[in-house]
Amino acid sequence: MNKEAKESSIIEISEENFKNLIYEVRGQQVMLDTDLAQIYGYSTKAFNQQVKNNIEKFDADFMFQLTKNERDEILRSKFLTLEQGKFSKYLPYAFTEQGIYMLMTVLKGDLATRQSKALIRTFKKMKDYIVQNQPLLGQREILQLSLQTAQNSSEISTIRETMAALDEKVVAIANSMNSMVKKSEIGKVMMDFAGNVETNGWLILNGQFVESDMAYKRIYAKAKNSIQLIDNYIGLKTLVLLNDIPSAVKVTIYSDNVGGRLHSAEYNDFKRQYPQIDIEMRSSGGIFHDRYIVLDLGTPTEAIYHCGASSKDGGNRVMSIEKVNDVNIYRPIIQGLASNSLLVLP
Numbered sequence: 001m002n003k004e005a006k007e008s009s010i011i012e013i014s015e016e017n018f019k020n021l022i023y024e025v026r027g028q029q030v031m032l033d034t035d036l037a038q039i040y041g042y043s044t045k046a047f048n049q050q051v052k053n054n055i056e057k058f059d060a061d062f063m064f065q066l067t068k069n070e071r072d073e074i075l076r077s078k079f080l081t082l083e084q085g086k087f088s089k090y091l092p093y094a095f096t097e098q099g100i101y102m103l104m105t106v107l108k109g110d111l112a113t114r115q116s117k118a119l120i121r122t123f124k125k126m127k128d129y130i131v132q133n134q135p136l137l138g139q140r141e142i143l144q145l146s147l148q149t150a151q152n153s154s155e156i157s158t159i160r161e162t163m164a165a166l167d168e169k170v171v172a173i174a175n176s177m178n179s180m181v182k183k184s185e186i187g188k189v190m191m192d193f194a195g196n197v198e199t200n201g202w203l204i205l206n207g208q209f210v211e212s213d214m215a216y217k218r219i220y221a222k223a224k225n226s227i228q229l230i231d232n233y234i235g236l237k238t239l240v241l242l243n244d245i246p247s248a249v250k251v252t253i254y255s256d257n258v259g260g261r262l263h264s265a266e267y268n269d270f271k272r273q274y275p276q277i278d279i280e281m282r283s284s285g286g287i288f289h290d291r292y293i294v295l296d297l298g299t300p301t302e303a304i305y306h307c308g309a310s311s312k313d314g315g316n317r318v319m320s321i322e323k324v325n326d327v328n329i330y331r332p333i334i335q336g337l338a339s340n341s342l343l344v345l346p
Contacts, residue, residue: 023074023094025066030094032066032074036103039119041111048093054106062099066091097123203308204320212315216241219293219321220249224301228294228334229253232284235261235312239270239279247276254284254337257345261312264345281343293321294334304330 021035037047051058066074071091095103104116205215220227220242227249231238234255239262242251255262271279291307304327308319324330 025070025074025094026064028096030096031100033093033095036095036100039115040103040107041115050106051093051103057102057106058099061096062102063093063095065093203315204318206321206323213241215321216293216311216314217244219295219305220245222301222303223249223295225249225296225299226294227251228292228297228337229311230255230284230288230290230292230294230334230337231307231310232256232258232288232291233261233310233312235310236266236270237312237314238262238310239267241311242277242279243274245277247278249278251277251279252338253279253281253343254288254340255281255343256284256286257343260346262345267345281345282337282340283343284337285340292330292334294330297331297334302327302331304334 021031022029023032024030033048033051034044037044040047042050051063068091100119104112104119107116202209203212203215204210205218210218221244223245225248227242227245229238229251231253232255234253234257238253245251267281271277291310293305293307295301295303295305304324305321306324307321309317313319
């Protein structure tokens with residue numbers, strides 16, 4: 001445990017008290033250094049020193065210092081009159097969600113590991129709540145939340161993969177020198193989080209555990225000219241996962257939109273948000289039970305993936321995505337879909 005830690009004063013991470021530690025500043029959801037320091041068992045000064053020692057990891061979209069007006073607005077909005085003296089001269093630093101995940105690569109020790117795990121799980125529960133309660137939110141609100149969640153997931157997964165790669169390089173170097181190297185604490189956090197099959201957010205892609213959103217984005221990134229999705233149970237997340245594809249790739253979604261989960265307002269909002277994406281939706285004709293991702297149909301880079309569930313539900317339960325070995329069986333069926341009528345959304 002860090003020498004600065006005082007177990008009795010450490011903030012317990014739960015959904016209830018966690019929401020009170022999140023502020024909206026400059027249009028972003030952030031946490032303050034004072035609260036994060038208490039979560040991790042540091043004094044604010046010692047916490048910020050750890051950040052400064054690794055400042056190259058914290059870009060402007062990961063961390064920024066509040067202005068006096070922003071600090072005062074937070075105090076007023078939270079009615080923290082008793083805290084005025086605490087912040088009378090000090091301007092706190094704000095950390096975005098990406099910045100908080102980067103903190104996990106900096107702060108070490110048993111307490112940091114426990115608190116990082118708790119933070120990861122709490123973030124996930126809060127995002128799951130948003131997805132499960134879409135009808136309670138406005139269409140435009142849920143679109144923006146989903147877009148931000150998808151972007152965060154990509155960035156978080158990139159951090160995890162980078163740390164895992166660094167761990168492997170360190171171990172390889174150590175082995176060549178016949179010495180023993182202990183993997184970083186963050187590596188343990190991420191491996192513990194990923195290794196549990198029952199943990200939401202992960203699926204099996206070609207026999208390997210991969211974070212759900214990243215699995216789909218990896219597949220989509222392979223496309224050179226076209227992506228065709230066959231899925232009767234589409235939702236807003238189906239669109240959100242396509243937000244990074246190149247403008248040269250045409251997307252066609254074949255679906256009967258069972259349950260009417262995707263609405264025209266969401267579809268139109270997405271197209272306005274990402275006008276560079278060439279996307280259309282057609283009926284699947286009621287002949288499909290399974291879900292498929294088809295890349296570059298009829299070209300040398302053609303590939304088909306069989307999906308165990310809809311992308312909008314990816315990671316909620318144990319599921320797999322497997323690459324199809326013989327595309328010749330499916331090609332005539334998929335080519336025949338091109339003449340289907342355009343899908344009319346509610």
